[in-house]
Amino acid sequence: MRKKTNCELCGNYVYDEDYDCYVCEVNLDEDEMARFLSNTFQSCPYFQMGDEYRIVRRQM
Numbered sequence: 001m002r003k004k005t006n007c008e009l010c011g012n013y014v015y016d017e018d019y020d021c022y023v024c025e026v027n028l029d030e031d032e033m034a035r036f037l038s039n040t041f042q043s044c045p046y047f048q049m050g051d052e053y054r055i056v057r058r059q060m
Contacts, residue, residue, distance in 0.1 A: 011048040 007013045007024065016023045026046040028036060 007044075009049060010044070010046075012046060 008022075010024070012025045013022055014025055015021070026044075
């Protein structure tokens with residue numbers, strides 16, 4: 001069983017300048033969205049630990 005994830009730490013959670021807020025870039029299907037909105041989404045299968053230095057390490 002996976003641990004409950006925190007959206008703020010996810011690499012898919014990005015700032016959208018058009019909406020002026022953070023959004024998830026993953027397209028959830030209807031069932032996943034219903035679970036997410038009802039707060040019964042125990043662990044996100046799309047969670048990726050956000051690593052803002054990944055590109056810099058690749059360039060080294």
